[in-house]
Amino acid sequence: MLLNSLHKQPTDKILALMAAYRADDRDTKVDLGVGVYKDASGNTPVMRAVKEAEKRLQAEQTSKAYVGLAGDPAFSDAMIDLVLGDTVARNRIGAVATPGGTGAIRQALELIQMAAPEATVWLSNPTWPNHPSIINYLGMKSSDYRYFDSETRGVDFDGMLADLDGVAAGDVVLLHGCCHNPTGANLTLDQWNQVIAVLQIKGATPFIDIAYQGFGDGLAQDAAATRKIAGTFENALIAASCSKNFGIYRERTGILMAIAKDADQAALAQENLNYLNRQNFSFPPDHGARVVTTILNDPELRADWEAELEETRNGMLGLRQQLADELKRLTNSDRFSFLADHRGMFSRLGTTPEMVEKLRADHGIYMVGDSRMNIAGLNAQTIPILARAIVDTGI
Ligand code: LMR
Numbered sequence: 001m002l003l004n005s006l007h008k009q010p011t012d013k014i015l016a017l018m019a020a021y022r023a024d025d026r027d028t029k030v031d032l033g034v035g036v037y038k039d040a041s042g043n044t045p046v047m048r049a050v051k052e053a054e055k056r057l058q059a060e061q062t063s064k065a066y067v068g069l070a071g072d073p074a075f076s077d078a079m080i081d082l083v084l085g086d087t088v089a090r091n092r093i094g095a096v097a098t099p100g101g102t103g104a105i106r107q108a109l110e111l112i113q114m115a116a117p118e119a120t121v122w123l124s125n126p127t128w129p130n131h132p133s134i135i136n137y138l139g140m141k142s143s144d145y146r147y148f149d150s151e152t153r154g155v156d157f158d159g160m161l162a163d164l165d166g167v168a169a170g171d172v173v174l175l176h177g178c179c180h181n182p183t184g185a186n187l188t189l190d191q192w193n194q195v196i197a198v199l200q201i202k203g204a205t206p207f208i209d210i211a212y213q214g215f216g217d218g219l220a221q222d223a224a225a226t227r228k229i230a231g232t233f234e235n236a237l238i239a240a241s242c243s244k245n246f247g248i249y250r251e252r253t254g255i256l257m258a259i260a261k262d263a264d265q266a267a268l269a270q271e272n273l274n275y276l277n278r279q280n281f282s283f284p285p286d287h288g289a290r291v292v293t294t295i296l297n298d299p300e301l302r303a304d305w306e307a308e309l310e311e312t313r314n315g316m317l318g319l320r321q322q323l324a325d326e327l328k329r330l331t332n333s334d335r336f337s338f339l340a341d342h343r344g345m346f347s348r349l350g351t352t353p354e355m356v357e358k359l360r361a362d363h364g365i366y367m368v369g370d371s372r373m374n375i376a377g378l379n380a381q382t383i384p385i386l387a388r389a390i391v392d393t394g395i
Pocket of ligand 1: 128
C-alpha cells in the first residue's frame with residue numbers, strides 16, 4: 001500500500017511549541033514561541049490600513065480571474081520600491097509573488113539548484129530552522145558560518161569572517177537582512193561592508209532573507225544592508241515577507257527578487273521564476289498582495305500603515321528595555337542588557353535547553369528550545385513574571 005511506506009518526518013520545533021502551548025491549561029502560561037506580533041492584550045490585530053484596503057477591494061474588485069504567474073506587476077513594483085528604494089534599475093530585477101516569505105525562500109533555493117546544482121548554500125549558525133530543513137529536503141549542499149557569541153549574546157563577527165573565508169566561488173551565502181531570527185543580534189553597517197567585501201573577493205552570491213523590515217530600526221534603516229548588497233553585486237537574491245510588517249500572516253504574501261547584471265539576464269531570470277511558480281503552484285495567492293499594493297500606492301493608507309508599524313516597533317523596543325531594566329534590578333548587574341540592544345521580534349536568551357524546559361515546566365513560559373523568545377509575546381504584566389522566573393531558574 002502506497003501510504004504504508006511513508007516514514008515519520010522531523011517535527012518543526014517552532015510548530016511543535018505552538019501545539020504544546022495550546023495544550024497547556026494553566027491560565028498563567030506565557031507564549032514567547034512562534035514569531036507572531038501580539039499587542040498588550042495578547043491579540044494579533046488586523047492593521048487599520050489592511051482593514052481599509054480590504055474594504056476597498058471588497059467594494060471595487062470585479063473579478064477573481066487569474067492574474068499571471070509572477071503575480072500582479074504592480075505588487076512587484078511596490079515591493080521593489082519598499083525593499084530596494086531606487087538602488088537598482090527596475091529592468092535589472094526579475095520578481096515573482098510567492099506564498100509568503102517561505103515560498104520566496106523555496107523558489108530561490110530551487111532557482112539556485114537549477115542554475116548551480118553544485119553550489120553550497122551557507123547559513124548562519126543559528127538560523128531559522130526552516131532554512132536548513134528546505135535545503136535538506138531539496139538535497140542541496142549547505143554549510144554554516146558562526147554568527148552568535150553565546151558569551152556577549154552579540155554577533156561573533158570574528159568567527160563569522162573566519163568561516164566565510166571557506167566560501168568558494170559560485171557559492172551562495174544566505175544572510176538575514178535585518179532582525180536576525182532567532183538571535184536578535186545584528187551586524188552594524190560597518191560589519192555589513194566587511195561581509196560584502198569578503199563575498200566580492202570570494203565570488204559568492206548573496207541571498208537575503210528579509211522578513212521583518214520595519215521591526216528593527218525603521219523601514220529604511222532595516223533595508224539599508226539589503227539595498228547596499230543589491231546595489232553592489234551583479235547577482236543577488238532577495239526573499240521578502242509581508243507577513244509581519246503588514247500583519248497578514250495567513251494570507252501568505254511574499255516576493256522573490258532576482259537582481260541580474262543587465263536587462264537580458266533579468267528577463268531570463270524572470271522566465272525561470274515564472275516557470276518555477278508554474279511547477280510548484282501555478283499562480284501565487286493574490287489577496288494579500290493586492291492589499292499590500294493598495295496600501296503602498298495610496299498616500300493616506302501608506303502613512304497610516306507606517307504609523308501603525310512604527311507604534312508596533314516602538315512597543316517592542318519598550319518591552320525590550322523594560323525586561324532589561326527589570327532583570328538589572330533583580331540581578332543587580334548588566335548581564336541582560338543585550339536584550340535592549342537586540343532588534344526585531346526575537347532575542348536569544350543564551351541558555352541551555354534544560355533551562356528552557358524548566359521555564360516551561362515550572363513557570364508556564366514557552367520559548368523555543370534554543371532559548372529564542374518572541375519579545376512581542378510579552379506585556380507589562382508578564383515582564384516581571386518572566387524576569388523573576390529567569391532569575392529563579394538560575395539563568
Ligand atoms: C518564526 O520564526 O517563528 C516565524 O517565521 C514563523 C515560522 O513560520 O516559523
